[in-house]
Amino acid sequence: MRIGILSYFYPPEPAFIPGSLAEELAARGHEVRVLTGFPSYPAGRVYPGYRQRWSEEITTGGLTVRRVARYPSHDASTVRRMASHASFAASTSLAAPRYFAGIDALYVYDAPATAVAANALLRLSRRVPTVVHVQDAWPRSMQTPPTSATAPPGRLATSGFAGALRRFYRSTHGIAVSAPSMRELVVERGADEQRVRLVLNWTDERIFRPARASREARRAIGHRGRCTIMYAGNMGPYQRIETALRAAATTHSLFDLVLVGSGTEEKRARRLCAELGATNVRFIGRRPADEMADLYNAADYQLVTMRDLPVLHGTVPSKVPAALSAGSPVVASAGGDTADLIERGRAGLSCRPEDWRALADRFALASAIPARARQEMSERARETYLRAMSLRSGVDQIEQMLTEAAHSRR
Structure with missing residues (x-):
């Protein structure tokens, strides 16, 4: 299959799920195209060795990674964080139609910043079968995350975003949820219960393994x-x-x-x-x-x-x-x-x-x-x-969901 992956976070940022999924799917013989931003999490500064530009593309074997510009910010400022999310949404909205042309299915790693692009994703998902992997509960609660330990979550700026997000989830072919209770949340928001599957997050098993303490x-x-x-x-x-x-x-x-x-x-x-x-x-x-x-x-x-x-x-x-x-x-x-x-x-x-x-x-x-x-x-x-929650089990389930999504077009 030709598979697209859209993710706000991606290695070398600490974003093991989309990174390992892309590598494993490519290793299994799929053609994989990743669309993401230049790495800046968690410090809010672009990593050494990278320079912000409109886009940068690297291909290794069956895996291609394109990075697009975004405003880097991960501090306590709600305004700056939303600016980062909005800039990523704008960049990916412009790049995605051509970059993902011809793919069989799209995987969306659903972090808050990706959810901000709900309107653009809705247009894309009408052309390409999409599987979204829900990670954060806050978009489903229709609230923005708190910016300090004492601040309560704030209401989202507009009801238009909430509506676009609901329409996007209804348009997707499959929804993977990373925790059991999220299933109830996405169904409450209008998702088809038959299309929601629990896929617990895995970790980097090359690093996190039992061993004697040194x-x-x-x-x-x-x-x-x-x-x-x-x-x-x-x-x-x-x-x-x-x-x-x-x-x-x-x-x-x-x-x-x-x-x-x-x-x-x-x-x-x-x-x-x-x-x-x-x-x-x-x-x-x-x-x-x-x-x-x-x-x-x-x-x-x-x-x-x-x-x-x-x-x-x-x-x-x-x-x-x-x-x-x-x-x-x-x-x-x-x-x-x-x-x-x-x-x-x-x-x-x-x-x-x-x-x-x-x-x-x-x-x-x-x-x-x-x-x-x-x-x-x-x-x-x-x-x-x-x-x-092993890596093999998780990738097997996501691969099956993407295969089912691709077959739905035929």
Whole structure:
């Protein structure tokens, strides 16, 4: 098949789903064309080695990647973020008709910025069978995401966008949802229930895999021979890292909390940590992707924290499949699908989101679990990943949906 992929995020940005899907489909003999922007996430600056221009195209084997210009911004400003989304929508709307001419099916990696292009996608999907992979709940709630930890989600600027988005979902041949509750959301918005399929996100299995912790990794996270819980990822408005800091401060004698990564809320989190006197909390900044597996394996648990928002109850963040693939038990301060996945697989512990007292109890329990029971939990984490969300399973399902979409034209 000749397959098009439209995605706002794409490697070398941390966007493993569209990148691995494109590579795997090309490896399976398909001709794949990717349309994306110049990489700038998460810092909001174009990566070294790239220069913004109208377009740049690179072909390797059966995979072609075209990058188009967009306004790079990923900070806390709603105006600048929407400008980035709108500029991407404009660029792809101009480039897509000719670039995707002749393809058999189109895959849309549905991040918020891609959703902004709903009107243009609607016109394109009328000519090309389209499969959309829904990742974020907020467009379906008809709200813009919050820009700080204390700000509520804002209403979208116009009802016209909401209507265009609904029409687009109704026009697609298939919708893959990355969390169980998203199925209900897209059906409520008018999608054909028979065309909605659950395809949980996979992770980079070359990086996130079970392994014995190295001495260097233990030293890198400052492991000092007691229970160590790691938070790895973005520190933004959705993550509510404040909950973990307050919980850690009250249980400082039991375990260490290591935070890997950065984000718009990092400075605020550091100030709060100092105010609380949380001496068991360490910030170690961003680390290269190829180091993360060792860091995961050097910790005893991975932490997931989320805000208590209805739009997040139908979301499973990318750090969950990464942790499970690495065989790392998860402590989750989250509701909805994330908590259900961890509890059903008996792959960790969970509590209500944004409840630091409940999380402190989970931290204390995690610290008290004997080594043998923790190892069994680790094995169940790995089994949960292989059973429910592996790369092979996910790509198989997307490939089948694209094949069905292409056959619908005949």
